[in-house]
Amino acid sequence: MPHSARIERIFAYAKQNWQDIPPTPLNRNFQYAAVELYADAPTWLRAPLALAYAIRHMPVTVTEDDEIIGRVYHLNRMPAEHRDPEMYDFMIHAVTPGETVYPGYEALRRLHLVTDIARGHITWDWRKMLRIGTEGMKAECRAALLNPRDEEAEHFYRGVLIMLEALEDWNDLHADRLEEMGKPELAARCRHVPRYPARNFREAVQAFFMQYIVVFCESPFGGNGPGQFDKYMWPYLKADLEAGICTLAEAREIIDELFIRMDERVSRGDLWNEMILAGGTHPDGTSAVSPLSTIMVESIMELNITHPSVYLRVPADADDDYIRLCARYLLHGNNRAQIYYDPQVIRALTETNHVRPEDATEYGVGGCLEIGIQGMNSDFLQSGFVNMPLMLELAITGGRRLCTGEEVDTAGVPLPGLAAFDRFEDFYENYLAYTDRLIGISFAAIEAGSIRDQTCRPTYLISSMINDCMARGRLMHAGGCRYHDHSMTPVGMPNVADALYAIKRAVFEEKLCTAEELLAALQADFAGHERLQRRLRAIPKYGQDNEEADRFASAVITRLTEMFVTRRTRFGGIFRPMILTYTYAPQAAEHLGATADGNHAHTMPAQAITPQSRSMSAGITAAMNSCTKMPFALFSGGASAMWDLDPAWATEEIVAHLLKTFFAQGGQVFQGNATDVGELLEAQKHPEDYRHLIVRVGGFSARFVGLDPALQTDIINRRRHRG
Numbered sequence: 001m002p003h004s005a006r007i008e009r010i011f012a013y014a015k016q017n018w019q020d021i022p023p024t025p026l027n028r029n030f031q032y033a034a035v036e037l038y039a040d041a042p043t044w045l046r047a048p049l050a051l052a053y054a055i056r057h058m059p060v061t062v063t064e065d066d067e068i069i070g071r072v073y074h075l076n077r078m079p080a081e082h083r084d085p086e087m088y089d090f091m092i093h094a095v096t097p098g099e100t101v102y103p104g105y106e107a108l109r110r111l112h113l114v115t116d117i118a119r120g121h122i123t124w125d126w127r128k129m130l131r132i133g134t135e136g137m138k139a140e141c142r143a144a145l146l147n148p149r150d151e152e153a154e155h156f157y158r159g160v161l162i163m164l165e166a167l168e169d170w171n172d173l174h175a176d177r178l179e180e181m182g183k184p185e186l187a188a189r190c191r192h193v194p195r196y197p198a199r200n201f202r203e204a205v206q207a208f209f210m211q212y213i214v215v216f217c218e219s220p221f222g223g224n225g226p227g228q229f230d231k232y233m234w235p236y237l238k239a240d241l242e243a244g245i246c247t248l249a250e251a252r253e254i255i256d257e258l259f260i261r262m263d264e265r266v267s268r269g270d271l272w273n274e275m276i277l278a279g280g281t282h283p284d285g286t287s288a289v290s291p292l293s294t295i296m297v298e299s300i301m302e303l304n305i306t307h308p309s310v311y312l313r314v315p316a317d318a319d320d321d322y323i324r325l326c327a328r329y330l331l332h333g334n335n336r337a338q339i340y341y342d343p344q345v346i347r348a349l350t351e352t353n354h355v356r357p358e359d360a361t362e363y364g365v366g367g368c369l370e371i372g373i374q375g376m377n378s379d380f381l382q383s384g385f386v387n388m389p390l391m392l393e394l395a396i397t398g399g400r401r402l403c404t405g406e407e408v409d410t411a412g413v414p415l416p417g418l419a420a421f422d423r424f425e426d427f428y429e430n431y432l433a434y435t436d437r438l439i440g441i442s443f444a445a446i447e448a449g450s451i452r453d454q455t456c457r458p459t460y461l462i463s464s465m466i467n468d469c470m471a472r473g474r475l476m477h478a479g480g481c482r483y484h485d486h487s488m489t490p491v492g493m494p495n496v497a498d499a500l501y502a503i504k505r506a507v508f509e510e511k512l513c514t515a516e517e518l519l520a521a522l523q524a525d526f527a528g529h530e531r532l533q534r535r536l537r538a539i540p541k542y543g544q545d546n547e548e549a550d551r552f553a554s555a556v557i558t559r560l561t562e563m564f565v566t567r568r569t570r571f572g573g574i575f576r577p578m579i580l581t582y583t584y585a586p587q588a589a590e591h592l593g594a595t596a597d598g599n600h601a602h603t604m605p606a607q608a609i610t611p612q613s614r615s616m617s618a619g620i621t622a623a624m625n626s627c628t629k630m631p632f633a634l635f636s637g638g639a640s641a642m643w644d645l646d647p648a649w650a651t652e653e654i655v656a657h658l659l660k661t662f663f664a665q666g667g668q669v670f671q672g673n674a675t676d677v678g679e680l681l682e683a684q685k686h687p688e689d690y691r692h693l694i695v696r697v698g699g700f701s702a703r704f705v706g707l708d709p710a711l712q713t714d715i716i717n718r719r720r721h722r723g
Contacts, residue, residue: 029054042253052166115384120221123364124373153473159460204467280313327655368699420665484571492605497553537598543611545622576637607642629663640669
């Protein structure tokens with residue numbers, strides 16, 4: 001549908017700001033308050049008082065066209081020279097030091113065996129503010145303060161009160177501005193929400209957006225998102241439709257404005273990812289798909305923006321119309337679609353993560369892929385990656401990098417090298433022991449970051465909207481949240497499975513070469529060893545629907561995944577494997593030599609749980625058959641598959657059939673590109689003509705011309721399925 005003139009003006013204003021966003025004083029004012037006004041206060045109090053001061057002094061911007069009120073730009077970061085080092089922990093750039101966990105962590109990180117520990121990627125239960133308002137939440141805090149369980153709980157409730165009052169004060173400044181502009185109806189709306197319960201759809205959206213902005217002042221990290229938006233908002237819109245006070249066309253305009261405003265906030269950080277969900281399942285098992293689900297998909301399809309990322313949840317009883325909507329979005333949604341199948345995701349959460357069934361239906365995704373329970377998880381759910389193929393390389397070579405010859409710290413695990421083993425099983429166990437050690441170090445680093453954030457980064461506002469923080473009187477990193485899980489990405493598991501299977505067959509079973517001959521070929525990147533390379537490539541691969549190769553791959557991936565899910569956080573959560581590739585493929589490939597399955601050095605690892613592009617030689621049906629044999633019940637952090645499609649072949653009917661087949665066979669998450677490779681090649685040559693082009697990278701979408709050239713090439717080289 002064509003946008004109204006008002007929406008066109010809002011879009012034009014946003015695009016103008018994308019070019020030259022004014023600097024926000026948020027960090028500067030935070031630092032000033034922390035250093036000058038509240039320097040003598042303890043950290044638990046200093047942080048919320050300083051942030052509350054900064055929030056009250058944020059700009060108030062309202063244009064004549066605004067119906068959704070509130071605007072701020074968080075990505076304009078304060079220069080390092082203006083930061084107070086003592087308060088650096090509260091800044092957006094603060095990271096968690098791995099060296100406190102393992103003395104050689106920096107060396108492991110430099111090789112991209114592991115990565116920095118990242119915060120963010122969280123959803124919170126903003127419904128609470130819509131239901132009872134900030135005044136209701138303040139009343140809960142005051143009641144709890146009458147008899148707090150201990151001093152820590154008292155600090156928690158006082159911190160929440162400080163943040164809620166700051167939110168109200170900044171919101172009231174907007175109401176004042178609206179009255180000055182002669183907009184009494186909008187001013188009255190802002191006087192009512194978020195202070196009091198939302199009475200209709202417009203008020204619910206306004207209450208949501210105001211708290212959304214202030215939450216990001218406190219937790220300004222990529223991958224934080226609203227989660228299940230239509231599921232929580234549909235009751236308000238449904239009541240308005242029945243009462244005749246809002247139409248679907250008016251609701252569409254509200255969603256258009258909301259999406260433009262959300263994108264405006266982070267448009268200069270295109271690699272950031274804020275996800276918003278449509279569809280899904282209610283706790284009683286019924287479908288949560290509604291007309292608002294369709295409105296959200298149609299809105300994002302017509303807006304040339306990258307935020308928010310609209311992902312779809314498919315319930316067990318999804319009808320054909322909804323499946324066709326998913327297919328249409330995959331084909332014509334500018335490569336922004338990511339589709340989740342609820343039965344398989346919920347199964348993984350309940351069987352592996354021990355999530356209550358009624359909670360599992362409430363799963364949300366804050367950013368790229370990671371599955372968390374909305375309003376019940378802390379925010380270390382996307383904390384970097386571990387480079388599985390490089391670990392295998394070091395196990396083969398005895399701890400020496402193929403690309404440079406550099407000897408690598410093996411973190412206390414002896415790596416004698418492939419030639420030292422007479423049995424494949426012994427070599428395999430050695431590789432697994434080394435991998436398990438590095439995964440353990442990564443897990444410990446995330447846990448150390450969470451421990452530090454418990455005291456150094458008190459997040460009172462977002463914690464007040466995470467179960468069970470209010471009941472326990474604890475911040476989300478202090479044992480308040482119901483599921484204190486961490487997550488990390490094991491990159492390249494399909495590559496590892498193929499390489500191990502090739503070693504098993506070529507060296508130990510069929511004697512195609514000795515271990516020494518294989519190592520020589522890998523060191524030469526197969527130069528002069530082309531015959532061996534051809535023989536290695538001819539060995540069956542995961543992705544060709546070969547029963548033996550797939551069974552082996554499933555066994556390998558099961559062992560690797562169990563290294564995550566068997567670990568426990570200090571509050572009883574698990575370490576979820578979150579299987580995607582994101583921007584990690586070039587980082588991992590940069591340090592990777594030739595591989596035992598016949599790949600040359602620096603070959604990009606496979607996308608998530610998808611077979612390698614070269615391994616999918618038997619077509620998409622065979623590749624899907626292989627993929628869905630993997631242990632998806634263990635993938636409680638989510639496991640995506642990237643099915644890039646040739647647009648000349650893929651129709652809506654074909655894509656709908658692929659979706660149904662993939663999900664029926666056990667798949668969790670479906671994504672992919674549907675842009676012609678020729679267009680991508682032209683975009684590389686003439687980027688100025690293709691600034692509109694958006695591609696699916698892996699867990700997020702971005703403008704193609706803004707990506708690193710290596711990432712562009714990776715996307716171009718992925719297999720385009722033609723049946």
